[in-house]
Amino acid sequence: MGTYILKRLGSAIFVFLGVSLIVFLCLRISGDPVELILPLGATQKHIEAARHSLGLDRPLYEQYGRLILNTFRLDFGNSIYYRQPVRALIFRRLPRSLILSSAAVVLAMLIAIPLGLLAGYKRHSLVDNLSTGIAISGQSIPSFWLGIMLIIIFAVKIDILPTGGSRGLQSLVLPTLTLSAIPLARFTRFLRSGVIDTLSQDYIRTARAKGVKESRVLLKHTLKNSIRPAFTDMGMTFGRLIGGAIVTETVFSWPGVGRLLMDGITYRDFPVVEGTAIVIAMIFVFINLIIDISYTFLDPRVVYK
Amino acid sequence: MKRIWKILFVLLVITVFIVFAGGQKEAEANTKKVTIGNSATIWTLDGSIDSGGQSRNIYFHIYDNLYVRDRGDKWQSALALSHEIIDDLTWELSLRKGVKFHTGEEFTAKDVKFTIEHVLDPKSLSKWKAFIDLVDRVEVVDPYTVRIITKEPFPGLINNVALIPILSETAFKKMGADDFGRNPVGTGPYVFEKWVEGEYVTLRENKEHWRGAPPFEVVEFREIIDDFARVAALEAGDVDIIVNVPPDLISRINQKPNLVAQTVPSIRGMYVLIDTRCGPFKDVRVRQAINHFVDVNEFIEFVLGGTGAKPINNMVPPMYFGHNKDLPIEPYPYDPEKAEGLLKKAGYTEPFEIELYGPIGRYLKDRELAQVIEGQLEKHGFKVHYEGMEWGTYFTYMRTRQDVTDDKAVLFILGYGAPHYETITPWNEFLRTGSKVNLWQDEEFTKVLDAALTEMDEDTRISLINKGHQLIVERAPIIFLYQIGDAYAWNERINWTPRGDEMVWMLEASLKE
Numbered sequence: 001m002g003t004y005i006l007k008r009l010g011s012a013i014f015v016f017l018g019v020s021l022i023v024f025l026c027l028r029i030s031g032d033p034v035e036l037i038l039p040l041g042a043t044q045k046h047i048e049a050a051r052h053s054l055g056l057d058r059p060l061y062e063q064y065g066r067l068i069l070n071t072f073r074l075d076f077g078n079s080i081y082y083r084q085p086v087r088a089l090i091f092r093r094l095p096r097s098l099i100l101s102s103a104a105v106v107l108a109m110l111i112a113i114p115l116g117l118l119a120g121y122k123r124h125s126l127v128d129n130l131s132t133g134i135a136i137s138g139q140s141i142p143s144f145w146l147g148i149m150l151i152i153i154f155a156v157k158i159d160i161l162p163t164g165g166s167r168g169l170q171s172l173v174l175p176t177l178t179l180s181a182i183p184l185a186r187f188t189r190f191l192r193s194g195v196i197d198t199l200s201q202d203y204i205r206t207a208r209a210k211g212v213k214e215s216r217v218l219l220k221h222t223l224k225n226s227i228r229p230a231f232t233d234m235g236m237t238f239g240r241l242i243g244g245a246i247v248t249e250t251v252f253s254w255p256g257v258g259r260l261l262m263d264g265i266t267y268r269d270f271p272v273v274e275g276t277a278i279v280i281a282m283i284f285v286f287i288n289l290i291i292d293i294s295y296t297f298l299d300p301r302v303v304y305k
Numbered sequence: 306m307k308r309i310w311k312i313l314f315v316l317l318v319i320t321v322f323i324v325f326a327g328g329q330k331e332a333e334a335n336t337k338k339v340t341i342g343n344s345a346t347i348w349t350l351d352g353s354i355d356s357g358g359q360s361r362n363i364y365f366h367i368y369d370n371l372y373v374r375d376r377g378d379k380w381q382s383a384l385a386l387s388h389e390i391i392d393d394l395t396w397e398l399s400l401r402k403g404v405k406f407h408t409g410e411e412f413t414a415k416d417v418k419f420t421i422e423h424v425l426d427p428k429s430l431s432k433w434k435a436f437i438d439l440v441d442r443v444e445v446v447d448p449y450t451v452r453i454i455t456k457e458p459f460p461g462l463i464n465n466v467a468l469i470p471i472l473s474e475t476a477f478k479k480m481g482a483d484d485f486g487r488n489p490v491g492t493g494p495y496v497f498e499k500w501v502e503g504e505y506v507t508l509r510e511n512k513e514h515w516r517g518a519p520p521f522e523v524v525e526f527r528e529i530i531d532d533f534a535r536v537a538a539l540e541a542g543d544v545d546i547i548v549n550v551p552p553d554l555i556s557r558i559n560q561k562p563n564l565v566a567q568t569v570p571s572i573r574g575m576y577v578l579i580d581t582r583c584g585p586f587k588d589v590r591v592r593q594a595i596n597h598f599v600d601v602n603e604f605i606e607f608v609l610g611g612t613g614a615k616p617i618n619n620m621v622p623p624m625y626f627g628h629n630k631d632l633p634i635e636p637y638p639y640d641p642e643k644a645e646g647l648l649k650k651a652g653y654t655e656p657f658e659i660e661l662y663g664p665i666g667r668y669l670k671d672r673e674l675a676q677v678i679e680g681q682l683e684k685h686g687f688k689v690h691y692e693g694m695e696w697g698t699y700f701t702y703m704r705t706r707q708d709v710t711d712d713k714a715v716l717f718i719l720g721y722g723a724p725h726y727e728t729i730t731p732w733n734e735f736l737r738t739g740s741k742v743n744l745w746q747d748e749e750f751t752k753v754l755d756a757a758l759t760e761m762d763e764d765t766r767i768s769l770i771n772k773g774h775q776l777i778v779e780r781a782p783i784i785f786l787y788q789i790g791d792a793y794a795w796n797e798r799i800n801w802t803p804r805g806d807e808m809v810w811m812l813e814a815s816l817k818e
Contacts, residue, residue: 031701037430046434049427080430081348082502083486092502148533155541163538164529165504251531255503259530263346268697 001296005289012285019281020071023274024064032056033080033268054080054270067274076275081267086275090257094279096166097256100248101241103172104179105234111180112187116230117223119188120195131188138185147178147251164253175252179245183237187230194226201225228295235291239284243276337522339799339811342529342544350500351486352470353424356432358807359548361468361724363526365810366508368470368491371398371417372463376804376813378624378726380463384412384471384492393458393761394441400449404515406473407496414451418443419474421453421466429482436465436725458759460766464626464725494519494812503528520815536794539564545799548809550792552612552670558794566794568613569805573722573791574621575668577661577678577784578735580706580715580744590651591714592781596637597644598685601786604677608670613790618778620721620735622788624805625728627757627770629778636778637785641685656686662702663718665693669789675718678784707743716784717744724806728770729757736782745782 034050051057055066070077076086119131154174155163162171198204199222207217246258257276264272345359352364365373371385388398404412421443424431439459444452455462476490489497494516495508505527512518527544529535532551538544540561550558550566558566577599585591605614616635617623623630648656659682663675672693679689694702703717721731737754738746750773757769777783793803801814 031697033697035701035704036697038432038435043435043438046427046438050430053428053430078483083349083351083354083430084483089502144531148531148537151534151537151541155543156537159541163541163543164534165527165543166501249503251534253504253527253529253531253534255501259503266695266697 001293005293008285008289008292012282015281015285016071016278017068020067020274020278021064023277024067027268027270027273028060030268033270036267037080056270071275071278076278077271079264079272080269081263082269082272086271089260089272090275090279093255093257093260094242096254097242097245097249097258099172100175100179100245100254100256101238103176104241104245105183105238107176108180108183108187109234112184112191112230113223113227116188116191117195117218117226120192120199120226121218121222123196128192131192135185135189138181138188141181143178143181143247144251146181147174147248150174150177151251164251166254171252171254175245175248175254178251179241179248183234183241186233186237190230190233191226194229195222198222198226231294232291235287239280239287242283243280337816338525339521339523339546339814339816340525340527340544341809341811342527342535342538342547344530344532344535344547344549345528346503346530347500347506347526347528349486350489350497350506351472351482352489352491353420353433353472354429354431354486356436356468358724359526361470362807362809363506363508364470364491365493365808366495366524367489367493367497368472369404369493370467370470372467374724374806374808378806380467384417385467388463390761391452394455396453396455396462397446398451398453400451401515402449404492405513406476406492407490407511408473408476410473410475412471412473412492413448414445415448416471416474417451418445419477420469420472423472423477424469433469436468437462440466458761460759460761460763461626461725461727461730464727468724495524498523516812519812521811524811539794539796542796546793546795546801546809546814548791548793548807549669550794552609552792555611555792555794563797564794565797566792567803568611568790568792569803570613570615570622570624571722571789571791572622572624572724572726572806573668573720573789574617574619575674575718575720575786575789576620577786578703578717578719578742578744579782579784580713580717581782582707582744582746583710584712584714585651585653585657586714588651589780590647591653593637594644594647594651595682595716596781596784597640597647598687599678599681599784599786600639601635602639603681604674605787608673608677609787609790612669612792614787615790616785617788618785619728619774620719620731620777620783621728625726627728627767627774629771629774631771632774632778635785637781644685656682656688657714658688658690659714659716661689661691661716661718662699663691663693664696664699667696667699668720671718671720674786678716678718704741720789722789722807724808729754729773732773732777733758736777745780747776747780747782750776750780 034047038047038050055063074087078084079086079089082089115131119128122128151163151174154161161173165171204217204221207221243258243261245256246262249256249259260272261276264276343359345357347360348355352368369384371383372380373383375381384401385398386401388396391397400414406412421440423429424433425440439455439457441454441456446452470491473490477485487500494511494514496511498507498509500506505525508524510519510522529538535547536554539547555566558564579586579592581587601616618632618634618636661675661679663671665672675691675693679691682689732754734740735742736745738751753769753773757766757773760766760769791807795801798817799814800817
C-alpha cells in the first residue's frame with residue numbers, strides 16, 4: 001500500500017507539469033493582460049513598464065521555469081488585479097469552496113442512497129419513477145435558474161434564508177441545495193443501476209434462500225456491493241465542484257475559488273489562473289487517491305501492490 | 306423493512322437539519338446600517354490603484370479626494386481648499402488643516418505628494434496614471450501647500466487629479482502595498498472594518514471626520530454580480546440600494562411596496578467606431594449613410610425601455626466639457642431614403658457586406674445592441690457578419706485592426722464614460738491620428754485636438770473643442786448612438802437620490818424618520 005501511495009504521489013508531479021504547461025500556454029495565447037489593466041489612454045512607455053513589472057517581457061521558457069520553481073514553494077506570485085499574493089487569495093477562499101462542495105456532496109449522498117436503493121429494489125414503482133424524475137430534473141435544470149428560484153422562494157417569499165453571502169450556516173443552505181442537484185441525480189442513477197445488477201447476483205439469491213432478513217440483504221449485501229461506482233463518481237464530482245461551482249458561487253455571492261478562477265480568466269490575471277488551476281488539480285489528484293485507497297475498505301477484493 | 310424505514314427517517318431528519326439549520330433569518334438588528342449591492346468585483350481597497358466606478362464608491366467613504374463633485378457637476382473643496390495656476394506648468398493647491406487619518410496622524414502636503422507619485426510610479430500599475438501622466442513632479446511648499454508641476458500645459462489637471470483618493474503615506478509605507486490594499490487608511494467619513502473578498506466590505510463611521518459624524522453607523526458594500534440575485538437581495542431586505550438594475554426589472558421593482566427604481570442619465574455614451582481607412586467607409590457619404598440607416602430610438606424604446614437612455618451627437622454625453630450646444634442632438638436621424646441617396650452619390654448602388662464586432666457583457670445590453678444594428682442594416686440589404694467577444698479578446702482584436710489593410714467595411718461597438726468629464730480624452734484615445742486604435746486619420750481634427758489638449762485659456766479651449774465636435778459630426782467617424790441611463794433601486798427606508806456620475810455616496814443619504 002505504501003509503495004502504491006508513493007507511486008501515485010509521484011504521478012501527481014506529471015499531472016502538475018501537464019496542468020501547469022497547458023494553463024501557462026493557453027493564457028499566453030489568450031493575449032496580453034496589460035491591455036486590460038491599463039486604461040485606454042496609457043502610453044506605449046507605460047505599457048512596456050507594466051509588462052516589465054509583471055515579468056511578461058521575459059522569454060516564455062523563463063516565465064514557465066519561474067512558475068514551476070515558485071510553485072514548489074507554493075508561491076504563485078502576486079495577482080495582477082488584487083495586488084496580493086495569489087497563495088493568500090486561494091487559501092482564503094479554498095475553505096469556503098471545500099465547505100460548499102462537501103455540503104453539496106453529503107446532501108446528495110444522504111438523499112441519493114435511500115432513493116437509489118429503493119428505486120433499484122422496487123423497479124418501475126412510484127419510487128423508481130420519482131428517482132428517474134429527480135435524476136432528469138437534477139441534470140437538466142440549469143444551476144442559475146434553480147438558484148434564482150430557490151432565492152425567490154426561500155429568501156424573498158418565505159423569507160427564512162439569506163439571498164447570498166457566506167455568513168453563517170443559514171447562508172450555506174441555498175447554494176448547497178443548488179449545487180447538490182447534479183450529483184444527487186448522478187448518484188441516484190449510479191446506485192439504482194448498481195442495486196439492480198447486484199440483486200440479480202447468485203449470492204443475493206443464496207442469502208434470501210438462507211432466510212436472511214430482506215433488510216439485511218438490502219443494506220448489508222446489496223448496498224455495499226452497489227455503491228462503488230457511485231462512490232467513484234462522488235470523488236470525481238467533489239473535485240469538479242471545488243473549482244467548478246462558478247455559477248452557484250456567482251448567484252449566491254459565495255466567495256469560493258471558482259469565482260476567483262473565473263475572474264482571473266476574464267481579466268487575464270495570469271498568476272491567479274495559474275495558481276488556482278494548479279491547486280485545484282492537486283486537490284483533484286489527492287481526492288482520487290483517497291477514493292482509491294478507500295476501495296480497500298469497501299471491497300476486500302481490492303488489493304494495491 | 307421496518308429498520309430501513311427507521312434509517313430513512315433518521316437520514317431525512319439529518320437532511321432537514323442540514324438544510325434548514327439556523328431557523329428564521331436574523332432580523333437586521335442595526336437600523337443605522339446601510340447596505341449597497343454592487344455588481345462588480347472589488348479588487349483592492351488601495352484607492353490609488355483602481356478607477357472602476359463601483360470601487361470608487363467604496364473609496365469615497367474610506368478616503369477623501371482633493372475635490373469632490375456636487376450634484377451640479379461642480380467641484381467642491383474637500384482636502385484642497387483652493388488652487389491657483391502659477392504659470393502654464395505650475396499649479397499650487399492650498400490644503401485643509403486639522404484633517405486626521407484614521408490612524409490619528411495629521412494629513413499634510415506630503416500625503417498628496419506621496420499619493421500622486423505612487424500613482425505615477427509604473428510599478429504601482431495604477432489605472433489613474435494615464436489620467437495624470439502629464440504631471441512631472443509634486444513639490445511640498447509647506448505642510449498645507451503643495452505644487453504640481455506638469456510636463457506641458459495640462460488644462461484638465463484638476464478634473465483628473467481630483468479623482469484620486471489621498472492615501473496616508475505613513476500607513477502605506479509601514480504596511481506595504483499588499484497589506485494596505487486589504488487594510489486601507491484614509492481620512493474619509495468611514496473607517497475600514499472588514500473585507501471578505503468576493504463578498505462584502507464593511508465600513509464604520511468616523512466620528513472625527515472633518516465634515517462631522519456621517520449619517521450611518523455602518524456602511525456595507527456587497528458584491529452581488531448576478532442581476533436577478535441583486536434584485537432579489539433588495540426585495541428580501543438584505544440590501545438597501547442596488548446599482549445596475551436590469552431594464553426589464555425596473556417596473557417589477559416599482560410595483561413592490563417600499564421599493565423604488567429610478568434611472569438617471571449617466572456619464573457613459575455608446576457609439577460605433579468606424580474603420581474609416583478601408584473599404585466603403587473611406588467615403589464620408591457612406592459613413593453618413595450608415596448613420597441614417599441605424600435607428601437609435603428603436604433600440605432605446607424596445608430594448609432599453611425605461612432606462613432613460615437618450616440619443617447623443619458625440620462619443621460622450623453633453624455634460625462633458627466643451628460640448629458644442631449648436632449641433633443637433635440627432636445629426637443623422639433615421640432616414641433610409643436619404644441614406645440610399647448618399648450611398649448612390651458615393652457610387653454604391655448595391656448594399657455591401659459589413660463586419661460588426663462588439664463586446665459581450667461589457668455594457669448594458671451590448672449583445673442586444675449589436676443584434677439590433679445587425680437587423681436594421683440587414684433590413685436595408687446589407688449583409689452583416691456580427692461577432693461578439695469577451696472584452697479582453699475584443700479589445701485586443703480592435704487594437705490590432707489598424708495593422709490590417711483590406712477592403713472590408715468594419716464596425717466596432719464601444720462605450721466611454723469617465724468622471725473627469727473631459728470630452729477630448731476619448732477623442733485622444735480613439736479618434737486622433739496615431740491613437741492606440743487609429744482607425745480615423747483626419748489631420749485637421751488631430752490639429753484641433755492637439756491645440757485643445759494644451760490650451761490653458763478656457764474660452765479658447767472651449768471653442769477648439771466645439772470645432773473638434775463639429776468635425777466629428779460632419780465627418781462621421783462613428784455611428785452616433787446614445788447616452789446610457791443608469792438604473793438604481795432602493796428601499797424607501799433610506800432617503801437617497803441617485804446621481805448621474807455613478808457616485809453612490811452615503812453622506813448624501815439618511816434614514817427616513
